Amino acid sequence: MAGQVFRGATWWEWLVHTNDINELWKAQPTYLISQGVYMLAGLITFIHGNYHLRN
Secondary structure, three states, X not given: XXXXXXXXXXXXXXXXXXXXXXXXXXXXXXXXXXXXXXXXXXXXXXXXXXXXXXX
């Protein structure tokens, strides 16, 4: 992927790029696990912030 020039049809395709989750899991399962942990931590932080904002 490094050094490649994107030749997509639209600007949106350049901005948002997704990969096949099965391919990612086969290549680096720890990447998906770490991304899940980051998402969970972000959600917990958001809930914590909203709780203290209202109290």
